[in-house]
Amino acid sequence: MTTSTPLLERTERAPLPEHHRSWTGRAAAALATPGGAVYVLVVALLVATVLANPNFGDPGVVIRFLGRTAPIAIAAIGQYYVIVSGEFDLSMGAVVAAQVVMAGNLIGEDESRILPVTLLMLAVGVLIGVLNGLGTTLLGVPSFIVTLGMMLALGGLVDHLTGGAATGNPADSFREIGRGGIEDVPVVDVIPYPLIILAVLGALASWSMRRPFGRSLVAAGDNPDAARVSGSSLWWLKTRAFVISSLSATVAGIILVGYAGVHPSVGQGYEFTAITAVVLGGVVLGGGRGWVLSAAAGAVALELLFVLLTALGVESTWRATVQGLIIIAAVAVAGRAWQRGRRPRRTGSSSATSSRHLTHHQPTPGTTTGDN
């Protein structure tokens, strides 16, 4: 009977408040973290773009812009899962290229093939993700190397099969997924299908990160050893993350067929753009920190930045330079902000402790695979 006493004592105590601060206080605190600051960045960039180019203030233009951004945002969502678990997925661009070429050659002008080929593409995406995941977890090869190998192998295969040139042309109804939208909507005129896909996937992603899967994935990225001794199955968690990443690249590929056409170079550099977007969204390389929707917002911020540069009349060749400066600055600031955010109540000798924490958790690329 002695075991019931602590239970009794606990019930007598007043329950702890669910949150320390009010709703607005928490929202403000969230905006101060790198994951929230990206939304402020998006709004600031949007205002700046509208000031530079008043046409951009039209809701129809903004919604079309968001439609164009959808594939990279979807890719960023997928990359988020891999990065937050402490890994990298460099094979994304090759997957996009492979899917685009598959769609172009297998569907052709035959509309009846759209459904089976789409299913086949998704299956190929799952297969690539499983290979990446098992290579990382079972073989114990750093994910940087596994996905680099996949990128070389898959990219080489696609180039070999197509001869490096554009081949095939899928049916127009398939391209509508990327091109079209719901017409005659009040205010915004048109809602592009890619934006709807992005919204659905974003909601799914946000939901999944609140599920045990998402929580364990972040835990595995933060401290793989602790996650494993708490009963998480690291290999299965990470393999699922890689599968999600490849699937998101597949979806991005399906959308890109719509307006980029069929060419083996379509996905080129997608992995680095996606990683940039994720990092811009405040997600920490090495895992364990960051929010999934912020990753998508990071993609929007990146594309908005390019629109702003164009509106300001900056030569397109300088884009890369600005992109480079931005990501370095974003990560430098974010690294500090996350560290500060973790210890909100710490007072006194703050400079000494914060500088220690800064050097404390240097993420190591693609090697935090726990015991693997």
Next chain:
Amino acid sequence: MSALTRRTTPLTSTGIVLVLLAVSLVAGFVLTAVEGRNFLSSGNISALLTGISILGFIAIGQTLVILVGSLDLSVPYVVSLVSVLAAGTMAGQDGNVLPAVALALLVAAAVGLVNGAIVAYLGVHGFIATLGTGLVISGYLATNYQGSHGSAPRSFRLVGATQVGPVPLSTLILLGCAVLVVLMLRRTRVGHHLYAVGGNREVARLSGIRTSVPVLVAHTLSSVLAALAGLLLVARLSVGSPTIGSQGDYDLMSIAAVVLGGTLLAGGKGNVVGTLAGVAIFSVLDNVMGVMGVSAFLQDVVRGLVIVVAVAVYARREIDRRPARFERPTGLDAALQEAK
């Protein structure tokens, strides 16, 4: 006693890489013989060594950066930048060679120093820091240079063309650099600190090591060695090109060579000899596939597979050698552990 330890720890990672290199050499010999050519002809040996040198320079630098726990993705852009700067400064005049080389090395050292400073002082991950500086340089190159640029004088082109027996001069320079870097890693304070910081930066710091110095040194040397590769490309092609680096995929291929050479991607463990063996394996692969007439695209497929499989061979060993843990894995995890 030494016999006992030798029995319990049979082969180091470097040993495995050298065995892999030997296997690939034998396979290359056999496959080339099947095609009716001589793998060991002096022409082919010099082609093999020539194939090693460019990636070799970059991979040695990349080894240093990876050892210290960082990454260098900016190397292809440094190579391109150096190639246009050097070729532009030379402008076909013999007298301009020395200033051009000095300028190239200085600019590269500055880029490396910036990389190192961002990693060491701003606390930005090397992946992002060097991706960022690489993008900055690529924007500069794309804006200011279109197509090939400048030209190298005959005296400088000789560096790329001279051979000592079957061994190209560039390979000798590469070996010289490798020896210097090995000496630095083994015999100097900064070399030892480099391993310490790469192994565990916090422990190194608590042991009284100024952790920023090895990071700065590694990044600077990486960029300078990339500049040597860029200069060598100018000597071979006699013009500078703003896209020569990114065409070669030198960032990812050098990282692959380093990891293939047994260096831990997390840093703190590895050596230059393994890296050179890794580069040599790539060179043998390219050479053999070239002789067999495999298409350039399929060569990428083979490379990708070889990288993953080779690294898997000793990635497993690294796990085995770790000390036993105190938990009992359950279910599928246990099965997977046993499968290893």
